[in-house]
Amino acid sequence: MLGAVALTTSLATEARGQDAGKVLRVALVQEIDHLNPFLASFASSVMVGRMTWEYLTPAAAGDNTPSPALATSWRASGDRLTWTFSIRQGIKWSDGRPMTAKDIAYTYHRIMTDKVAQEANGTYVGNFDTVTAPDETTLVIKTRKPQASMTAIDIPVVPEHIWSKIAKADDPATDSLAVIGVGDGPFVITEYRPSQLVRLKANPDYWRGRPKIDELQFVSYTNADAAVNALRNGEVDVVNRLTPAQFESLRNSSGITTGKAIGRRYRDLLLNPGARNAGRQPIGDGNPALADVEFRRAIARAVDPQTLIDRVLGGYGQLGGGIVPAAFPLYHWEPGPGQRYTFDPVAANAELDRAGYPRGADGVRAGKDGKPLNLRLVGKSSEDFSQRAADYVVSWLRAAGIGVTRQLVSDNEVDERTSAGEYDLALSSWGTSPDPDYILAKQTCAALPAAGGSNSSSAFFCDPEFDSLYARESTDLDPARRADEVKQAQARYYDQVPSVVLDYDNALEAYRSDRFTGFPTQPSGNGAIMEQTGYWSFYGAIPASGQGGGTGGLPAGAWLGIGAGVVVLVAIGAVMATRRRKRDEDRE
Amino acid sequence: MSQAVTAGPRERRGGTGAVRFLLGKLGGAVASLFFVVVLGFLLFRMIPGDPVATMSREKPFDPVQLAQLRARLGVDKPVYRQFLDYLGGIVRGDLGTSYAYNRPVAGLVAERFWPTVLLTGTATVLAVALGLWLGVRAAWRRESFFDRTQTGIALTLWSVPQFWLGLLLLIAAHGAFPSGGMRSPDVAPGLVPRTLDLLWHLALPCLTLLAVMYAQYMLVMRASLLGEMNADYLTTARAKGLRDDLVRRRHAVPNALLPTVTLIFLQFGMVVSGTVTVEAVFSWPGLGYLTYQALRVPDLPLLQGVFVVLAGSVIVLNLVADVLYRILDPRVRAS
Numbered sequence: 068m069l070g071a072v073a074l075t076t077s078l079a080t081e082a083r084g085q086d087a088g089k090v091l092r093v094a095l096v097q098e099i100d101h102l103n104p105f106l107a108s109f110a111s112s113v114m115v116g117r118m119t120w121e122y123l124t125p126a127a128a129g130d131n132t133p134s135p136a137l138a139t140s141w142r143a144s145g146d147r148l149t150w151t152f153s154i155r156q157g158i159k160w161s162d163g164r165p166m167t168a169k170d171i172a173y174t175y176h177r178i179m180t181d182k183v184a185q186e187a188n189g190t191y192v193g194n195f196d197t198v199t200a201p202d203e204t205t206l207v208i209k210t211r212k213p214q215a216s217m218t219a220i221d222i223p224v225v226p227e228h229i230w231s232k233i234a235k236a237d238d239p240a241t242d243s244l245a246v247i248g249v250g251d252g253p254f255v256i257t258e259y260r261p262s263q264l265v266r267l268k269a270n271p272d273y274w275r276g277r278p279k280i281d282e283l284q285f286v287s288y289t290n291a292d293a294a295v296n297a298l299r300n301g302e303v304d305v306v307n308r309l310t311p312a313q314f315e316s317l318r319n320s321s322g323i324t325t326g327k328a329i330g331r332r333y334r335d336l337l338l339n340p341g342a343r344n345a346g347r348q349p350i351g352d353g354n355p356a357l358a359d360v361e362f363r364r365a366i367a368r369a370v371d372p373q374t375l376i377d378r379v380l381g382g383y384g385q386l387g388g389g390i391v392p393a394a395f396p397l398y399h400w401e402p403g404p405g406q407r408y409t410f411d412p413v414a415a416n417a418e419l420d421r422a423g424y425p426r427g428a429d430g431v432r433a434g435k436d437g438k439p440l441n442l443r444l445v446g447k448s449s450e451d452f453s454q455r456a457a458d459y460v461v462s463w464l465r466a467a468g469i470g471v472t473r474q475l476v477s478d479n480e481v482d483e484r485t486s487a488g489e490y491d492l493a494l495s496s497w498g499t500s501p502d503p504d505y506i507l508a509k510q511t512c513a514a515l516p517a518a519g520g521s522n523s524s525s526a527f528f529c530d531p532e533f534d535s536l537y538a539r540e541s542t543d544l545d546p547a548r549r550a551d552e553v554k555q556a557q558a559r560y561y562d563q564v565p566s567v568v569l570d571y572d573n574a575l576e577a578y579r580s581d582r583f584t585g586f587p588t589q590p591s592g593n594g595a596i597m598e599q600t601g602y603w604s605f606y607g608a609i610p611a612s613g614q615g616g617g618t619g620g621l622p623a624g625a626w627l628g629i630g631a632g633v634v635v636l637v638a639i640g641a642v643m644a645t646r647r648r649k650r651d652e653d654r655e
Numbered sequence: 656m657s658q659a660v661t662a663g664p665r666e667r668r669g670g671t672g673a674v675r676f677l678l679g680k681l682g683g684a685v686a687s688l689f690f691v692v693v694l695g696f697l698l699f700r701m702i703p704g705d706p707v708a709t710m711s712r713e714k715p716f717d718p719v720q721l722a723q724l725r726a727r728l729g730v731d732k733p734v735y736r737q738f739l740d741y742l743g744g745i746v747r748g749d750l751g752t753s754y755a756y757n758r759p760v761a762g763l764v765a766e767r768f769w770p771t772v773l774l775t776g777t778a779t780v781l782a783v784a785l786g787l788w789l790g791v792r793a794a795w796r797r798e799s800f801f802d803r804t805q806t807g808i809a810l811t812l813w814s815v816p817q818f819w820l821g822l823l824l825l826i827a828a829h830g831a832f833p834s835g836g837m838r839s840p841d842v843a844p845g846l847v848p849r850t851l852d853l854l855w856h857l858a859l860p861c862l863t864l865l866a867v868m869y870a871q872y873m874l875v876m877r878a879s880l881l882g883e884m885n886a887d888y889l890t891t892a893r894a895k896g897l898r899d900d901l902v903r904r905r906h907a908v909p910n911a912l913l914p915t916v917t918l919i920f921l922q923f924g925m926v927v928s929g930t931v932t933v934e935a936v937f938s939w940p941g942l943g944y945l946t947y948q949a950l951r952v953p954d955l956p957l958l959q960g961v962f963v964v965l966a967g968s969v970i971v972l973n974l975v976a977d978v979l980y981r982i983l984d985p986r987v988r989a990s
Contacts, residue, residue, distance in 0.1 A: 239762060293834045300830035480704060
């Protein structure tokens with residue numbers, strides 16, 4: 068028996084040693100819903116999909132601007148309604164068939180005409196009138212209205228010869244390798260074990276050239292601590308979504324490099340400016356004082372985001388300005404020296420006095436209705452930031468004569484209350500994408516909810532001046548002028564403060580630099596490796612010299628464990644044997 | 656279960672008695688199952704939060720798409736219609752479609768059912784074996800050093816939070832065992848390497864569960880054996896000249912085993928429900944973690960589905976236990 072155990076463990080060890088190719092293992096701490104790109108909605112699923120289906124004009128690694136991929140060039144007609152894309156020749160699907168403009172037209176058209184296929188990427192085609200491929204290298208899209216974000220169509224293009232045979236876009240078979248295993252990106256999916264593993268092999272025919280690694284694995288972990296542990300033990304090579312504490316603990320580990328990337332999310336303190344619905348009827352129960360822009364500006368002066376970054380985020384954040392984070396330098400806006408609401412309790416108090424909110428005998432100011440000002444601050448009880456930041460906000464506002472009650476509730480309840488306008492102040496955060504259209508559109512009057520409960524508007528902002536800036540930005544095809552309009556819109560938002568943008572959280576990541584190097588970040592220099600709008604990091608990863616990826620056999624501790632197991636087995640065997648002998652002697 | 660025992664039929668005629676007993680139990684199980692189905696619907700609708708709001712957050716959605724999403728989820732229908740659809744679905748064996756995963760709930764549950772059964776099943780079997788063995792020995796040598804230390808250790812582990820112990824083991828293992836998951840990405844094909852790999856992954860989560868679970872079996876076994884210790888039949892057995900060892904094994908333990916068997920059956924019902932925290936710590940692809948994820952949306956069909964499956968398993972296993980009890984214990988049949 069002993070011999071058998073030893074033999075089999077050595078077999079297993081050999082197997083583990085064999086994978087010492089250039090296998091890059093990435094820890095996923097978020098679930099995957101689907102790999103079918105029409106349904107894949109979770110961030111992890113989208114990230115995996117980016118590796119295997121090429122895009123029309125993906126955001127460049129360097130600066131997040133549209134770059135050629137399937138399309139080599141593009142132009143809009145004089146009336147700004149017809150877009151013509153020249154499609155690259157010579158790209159092949161992984162089953163050998165050529166990729167042509169017809170595949171792109173098919174993919175977009177399927178989303179336009181098939182409601183089920185709209186699940187993940189429906190919005191991108193909302194303004195499309197027709198999509199045609201007059202020949203194999205030309206794609207023509209006609210839009211109903213001019214649309215500036217036409218070079219940011221973030222839709223993975225799928226092979227027509229596979230998908231045209233699939234009648235129901237949500238057929239469970241669409242998550243099988245026969246369907247998702249055919250791609251034209253840098254990697255091709257070769258194995259999918261739900262909630263465990265996605266395995267991708269390098270695509271030797273990738274049009275930019277074969278990746279430098281042989282295999283890419285996304286390994287699922289249900290918590291970040293386990294993923295950190297796996298990184299330390301060399302079971303995975305890259306982890307992200309680290310907390311400051313986890314990040315600090317990895318900083319000085321040998322063989323591991325940590326990355327503090329510029330964030331693509333902004334955190335803000337929502338100030339309910341008088342929530343209204345699409346019919347402009349007031350909804351929710353926000354304090355009327357917050358409808359006064361002077362009052363909101365005074366609050367912006369009374370809070371100190373830098374302290375929150377230093378004390379709560381451990382320094383892993385960047386002071387906030389416009390709602391487009393600094394990760395998108397082309398569109399990001401920073402307030403000038405005279406414009407910024409600098410932390411100044413004295414000035415905040417003076418502004419409140421001037422605006423007509425006198426302090427009562429107990430030090431609490433009264434609103435215009437004469438009632439004492441007591442605001443509710445809603446935040447997520449599950450979130451460390453909300454818990455600790457809430458205490459700071461309470462004390463800062465108390466110093467300005469405004470009473471604040473903390474209401475830390477479940478994530479769902481925060482979403483529910485903020486989208487129904489049932490808050491005065493709320494701690495919130497939003498992720499953004501390379502094209503600013505999406506996050507700006509959320510601040511327009513058109514985004515006000517038709518009924519309470521749909522959170523299309525993020526801060527219940529509705530301002531004619533902002534709307535006209537947005538209207539210009541969203542239809543302006545001149546990139547430089549458009550960028551300027553995007554910045555003006557952010558300046559208007561900042562001036563009207565429906566929310567105080569507190570910071571852009573750093574994306575904290577770590578990787579085994581003893582095994583892999585050279586990950587291109589997005590944007591270059593200070594950007595992130597994971598959850599890019601593109602495949603740049605994993606496509607560009609280089610195996611470290613002299614090191615094979617993968618673990619070379621079972622670690623010593625495992626042998627110890629196996630040894631202990633064997634000893635226990637032998638002991639049990641011995642006891643059983645003596646028992647049997649005794650039993651023969653003890654017949655009653 | 657003890658109620659079930661006393662409520663059993665009093666007839667002596669074995670045949671019809673058994674049938675009536677079985678029908679009674681079956682009826683009870685069906686009634687409980689119906690109650691569970693109704694409760695499953697009502698319970699999760701009390702969770703605050705709008706699934707549409709959670710799912711559309713941070714994604715570009717226009718009002719038309721939001722309306723489409725509401726229609727797909729069926730949350731635009733009145734609650735009574737949703738309930739009827741849900742009931743109709745269950746009757747047809749359709750547990751609905753998960754909101755977040757956009758997949759049939761039955762498929763999601765089936766995918767994760769066996770990993771959970773494997774983990775908690777193994778841990779329960781080991782916990783029963785270890786608990787009984789220690790319990791018997793502790794009772795036999797009551798107040799001895801062995802008894803006091805073992806009882807102390809068991810009680811300490813029993814009161815330790817599972818996730819904390821799991822994390823501690825994970826860190827202490829220092830790479831000797833995998834940080835999570837059920838299978839390595841790369842294992843040689845063949846049954847033996849795969850099984851070894853599975854055992855390697857199973858070790859830590861199983862140990863965590865075992866450590867926390869075995870105390871209950873040990874203490875119940877110890878207590879019931881202590882109750883038998885002064886029984887006359889043991890004196891008789893000793894008077895026959897049997898070794899102490901045999902007196903314990905052949906006479907005392909079988910009689911003391913019944914309360915423990917009851918407990919084991921009750922616990923086996925819980926096996927399927929798994930353990931959310933251990934699965935979350937060790938990234939075990941089971942039902943517990945699925946439930947945890949579903950709560951955050953809230954993914955009502957998934958929660959209902961998991962709830963019905965879990966509660967259904969408990970009911971079915973209890974039914975099996977009732978029947979087995981009748982076979983195992985002659986007194987139940989005779990009464």
